[in-house]
Amino acid sequence: MKLFYKAGACSLASHIVLEEAGLPYEIEAVDLKTKRTASGADFTAINAKGYVPALLLDGGELLTEGPAIMQFVADQAPAKHLAPLADAMSRYRLQGWLTFIGTELHKNFSPFFNPAASSDWKAAAMSNLERRLTYTAQQLTDKPYLLGDEFSIGDAYLFTVLGWAKHIDLDLGKWPVLVAYQARVGARPAVQRAMKAEGLV
Numbered sequence: 001m002k003l004f005y006k007a008g009a010c011s012l013a014s015h016i017v018l019e020e021a022g023l024p025y026e027i028e029a030v031d032l033k034t035k036r037t038a039s040g041a042d043f044t045a046i047n048a049k050g051y052v053p054a055l056l057l058d059g060g061e062l063l064t065e066g067p068a069i070m071q072f073v074a075d076q077a078p079a080k081h082l083a084p085l086a087d088a089m090s091r092y093r094l095q096g097w098l099t100f101i102g103t104e105l106h107k108n109f110s111p112f113f114n115p116a117a118s119s120d121w122k123a124a125a126m127s128n129l130e131r132r133l134t135y136t137a138q139q140l141t142d143k144p145y146l147l148g149d150e151f152s153i154g155d156a157y158l159f160t161v162l163g164w165a166k167h168i169d170l171d172l173g174k175w176p177v178l179v180a181y182q183a184r185v186g187a188r189p190a191v192q193r194a195m196k197a198e199g200l201v
Helices: 011-021 066-076 089-113 119-139 153-167 176-186 189-197
Strands: 002-005 026-031 054-056 062-064
Touching (some): 062 066, 066 153, 089 153, 176 189
Antiparallel strands (some): 002 054
């Protein structure tokens, strides 16, 4: 498998999950401005959406969208317990977290990386982020990970998104639970390996 990524972008979550799963894979960086991969290929010919992550499977099929990629990878390594079984209630709770992180956290960071975003848009997004992060911190007060005692793909996604706070002057120190959570997830060997491979540490 080959993961197309941009260092530190949401594709880092898929990269972390691939490391956690212990499956063989390759990575190739993408310049999202020029739409060229590190090897010089036209990324839009690989993924018509033009953004990362994208996972090229061994059979030549392309899988896009982080939550789908992470669930696919988790299901290839069930012994790692990166996602509950498909028919378990906890799998639907995981789906809920993936949706929440994607729509309520990830998307509210987007205006801060968009040169065309107005100050009003950014102010509204910051207000949304603060409310959503307060909720997230409340959910983590009595457990180490989103689903309880075991790390899951939801944690890879949340860790990645929380990492963007430092780029937009959002002080996670307002939520000590989230600071401790970031440190806990960031210390995992697989997370360190993925971040080193992307030049982030």
